Amino acid sequence: MTKHFQPRTGQQRWCLAIAGLVIVVCLALKSPYEAKVSALYRAHKMGGTTFASKDVRQQVTQMMFVAVLSGFRGVISNFIWISAHMDFQQERWVRMKEKMLLSATLQPYSVQYWSTAAWHFGWNTSYAATVDEKLTEVERERNRKVWYDMAQDTYLKGISFNSDTYKLYADMGHFLKEKEKNPAGSAKYYHLAAKQPDAPLFIFRQEAYAVYEAGDRAKAYRMFRELWNNPLHRVPTISTRIRELETELAIPQGERLTR
Amino acid sequence: MTDELSKPVLKPLVFSPARIFIIASNTVTELVRQKVFNVLLVFGLVIICSSSFWSEFSPEDQFKFMKDFCLGAMVVIGAVMSVVGTAMLLPQELEQRTVYTILSKPVYRIEFLLGKFFGQVCVVFAGVAMMTLVFGGVLYFKELSVKKQVRAELQRAVEVHNLKLEDKLVSDQMTKVENASRDMNLVKAILLMFVNLLLISAITLCISSFSNSLVFTVVISFMIIMIGNMQHIAREAWAGSMSPIKQVFIKVVAFVIPDLQKFNVADDIIVGRVLDWGGTSLTCGYGLMMTLLFLAVAWMFFEFREV
Numbered sequence: 001m002t003k004h005f006q007p008r009t010g011q012q013r014w015c016l017a018i019a020g021l022v023i024v025v026c027l028a029l030k031s032p033y034e035a036k037v038s039a040l041y042r043a044h045k046m047g048g049t050t051f052a053s054k055d056v057r058q059q060v061t062q063m064m065f066v067a068v069l070s071g072f073r074g075v076i077s078n079f080i081w082i083s084a085h086m087d088f089q090q091e092r093w094v095r096m097k098e099k100m101l102l103s104a105t106l107q108p109y110s111v112q113y114w115s116t117a118a119w120h121f122g123w124n125t126s127y128a129a130t131v132d133e134k135l136t137e138v139e140r141e142r143n144r145k146v147w148y149d150m151a152q153d154t155y156l157k158g159i160s161f162n163s164d165t166y167k168l169y170a171d172m173g174h175f176l177k178e179k180e181k182n183p184a185g186s187a188k189y190y191h192l193a194a195k196q197p198d199a200p201l202f203i204f205r206q207e208a209y210a211v212y213e214a215g216d217r218a219k220a221y222r223m224f225r226e227l228w229n230n231p232l233h234r235v236p237t238i239s240t241r242i243r244e245l246e247t248e249l250a251i252p253q254g255e256r257l258t259r
Numbered sequence: 260m261t262d263e264l265s266k267p268v269l270k271p272l273v274f275s276p277a278r279i280f281i282i283a284s285n286t287v288t289e290l291v292r293q294k295v296f297n298v299l300l301v302f303g304l305v306i307i308c309s310s311s312f313w314s315e316f317s318p319e320d321q322f323k324f325m326k327d328f329c330l331g332a333m334v335v336i337g338a339v340m341s342v343v344g345t346a347m348l349l350p351q352e353l354e355q356r357t358v359y360t361i362l363s364k365p366v367y368r369i370e371f372l373l374g375k376f377f378g379q380v381c382v383v384f385a386g387v388a389m390m391t392l393v394f395g396g397v398l399y400f401k402e403l404s405v406k407k408q409v410r411a412e413l414q415r416a417v418e419v420h421n422l423k424l425e426d427k428l429v430s431d432q433m434t435k436v437e438n439a440s441r442d443m444n445l446v447k448a449i450l451l452m453f454v455n456l457l458l459i460s461a462i463t464l465c466i467s468s469f470s471n472s473l474v475f476t477v478v479i480s481f482m483i484i485m486i487g488n489m490q491h492i493a494r495e496a497w498a499g500s501m502s503p504i505k506q507v508f509i510k511v512v513a514f515v516i517p518d519l520q521k522f523n524v525a526d527d528i529i530v531g532r533v534l535d536w537g538g539t540s541l542t543c544g545y546g547l548m549m550t551l552l553f554l555a556v557a558w559m560f561f562e563f564r565e566v
Contacts, residue, residue: 015369015562019555026552027514033545037521040538046527070488071334071523074327074530082324085316110530112319165531 045109045161068106077106081113093125097150104158111167114158118168122151122175151175169193170203173210183213201232212241221245228257272365279374282361286348286378295344295382298336302390305332310401318405322439323529325401329394330448330525333387337456338484340386341379345463346476348375349561358566369558376464376554383456391449402440406433447539448525454546455522459484461553468560486512487519517549 068076084099100117107113129135129143155172162168173189176182187210194204208227212220224242227233239257246256309328313321352358352375361371409432417424463480470476490512497505521542524534534542 011367012562015558019559022555023552026548026555029548030514030517033548034518034521037542037545040541041521044532044534044538046524046532046534070485071520071526072331074526075331078324078327081320082313107526107530109527109532110323112323112530116317
């Protein structure tokens, strides 16, 4: 203790005792308390980007990186997303891709970012590649494939962070069905989407439709009948499919749908 | 006998919340006179910009941008109010020599310090409350305008395809907009932000209790805020291959400086993650404990300061 801190009065002695006690107790509790809060955040999947994501470090400027680390991750990712949108409007696809992936990496728990980015790659840029007149037919086809793969990678990366929500599974299912013409793969993802607690009703029907399109008629029939047993799924498309399949599979008259 | 009677009877001075309240209310008056609330105009500008633009984006994106920009602005403005407001408290009293008058009266130094701190906290609370109200109001009006926009788009779409606009479709879309706009979890993010500002004020008061320069106090406070926000990154980055020197350094930093990233949950809440009330109160408890720690250090420095 320096001379300056030598207690001169009784009041100062009390101060040293009480403040010292508070400081010691707080410092002793600090680390265990922080560890408890960190564990809680991990359990709630909060925190997002870490230093370990070198993609982020390499792509953002020094100032942006400081801002990201200082708690303005959302703001920076918004600016990058808006800039990506401008690139989209001016058809600068590669720049758009990099920025969209960067935004999504900065906020990996934002389903919206992964979903929109993958949708742009799978629908917009892949289409732009197929109509690029500067390229040969082979090159166009190759580019289209590259963008399709990119869309799938993006969906899968998004799913790895947001495996507890239906949206990206459903988007992946939709992409496989519509773009890759792979209804069997699509059925797998619709099945996963339907397992999530936030899945809306129509998602439960998508798996059956995909199985039907994949050609597994017997399985599709079983699924449609199961759906029909739930009054919430009694929609015209289901009954139409059931009747079609009953004829196709030669289901005995007594087992057919009565209404 | 006569000597004994002429001796003044000195009653021990009891710690008094009433004195703290008086000092706090004077501090609030002083800060309000210094027009600290003018900084809220910047928030107004941010909120107007973030609610007026981005109509070309999806409703979810529009609300996300607005929430991110507004909460970001609230953090910056709140931090500036906390640091600059608190840094001015003691130097001003010393410069105007009012501190000598107060401390020559039966007032404990801790009462003076707590009075100043709570006065500043009241001002920050008022600032955060005002920003929250404006934010909530603008969010509500934005919701109305987005609903109108979505309804018009649906109407246009059904006209083009010659279909009938179903009530269920409209109500589904409206619910989607409401879900994107209304999120009560934002209250938790704002509450944790306020606790963060409380802690920042305590840190600044602690530095101010031994510093003689306003600039020094402000600069060091902002540096501690930055270190507090980034220390977990350093720990993570050096976790694998840490030399003994780095290990000691990071342990000292982690031991002394609070991890301010713990209060930054707004980003995650905006993208849909949920922190329950138990978790929120646990983090609040951490913030309050750290505030207490820095107030105790400030008290120690101020008690021994030659004033």
